[in-house]
Amino acid sequence: MLEKLKPALYSTLIIFSFFFIPSLFEEGAVWFSFIVLFYAAAGNFLFGIPVSLISDLLTRKLDKGRFLAAAGIHIFFGAVTIIFIDGLAFFAVVCAALFFLLDEWEKGRRRGNKQIRGLALKGGVVLAFVAVVIIGMMGHEELTEVETNTIYLIPEGFEGPFVVYYNVPDQPPLKQEGEFSVVPINIEKLPPLEGTGMEKYGLYQTSTEASYGTVTDRFYYVNDSGNRTEVDQYCIHPGFGGAYSNDGSEEIQYSTFQVTSSQCGEDFYLGGKDRYDTQIREIDKYWSGW
Structure with missing residues (x-):
């Protein structure tokens, strides 16, 4: 087992360096490379080493086909992680292939130079195999992709923040329009902000659970007759989300979202409006009870 520590360490450091060196030239990005270091180390030492030992056990009696069989075992176990870590499984497959190649290089180095001839060619075959597996995983991800599919109906002319609360007991479930859930926003007044000119906000509460995934939401202004006008994406600022529980319930x-019809643009889309941020904080305090 001790001989597996080197490829695990080398693989971890190579992956770390791949992210760390570019991060030196990008402000605030260095911390991410250390997150990568943590996950790469955990994957290589806690998962990669046992997989490599299993591979050695299963392929020890093979001769010519041992290399490809062992490569397949490593990559297979890397790909299987898609069940647990979803999109990060791409990272696991690359780590598995790198670990395997470094382990083979170490084995060859211990046996003499003759044993490592052709490793570069075999490595190319492994990389091609990795590419095929990743393409297959991308296809799987596309087929199993979950989308948010929510339509928000906002009273015509309203500008400001609106909040949707999900999984609220004794509230109605969301109605469906085909594959989309419909959220009809109501305009309310927040008691703590009464008289400030900031009391109006949008609200809807539903017993339906929140949906997560690829954002495919649509926003519409709706008039008294029920006619809809689609809101441009640059007139919407997607705010933060969260969850809370009262008394163990x-x-x-x-x-949370912000909508405008008079200040649409990239600045609003990315940053919203300070006034609306203040309202959202007060809304959050009011409904969460803190």
């Missing part, structure tokens, strides 16, 4: 999730 079931968790309530929430999502």
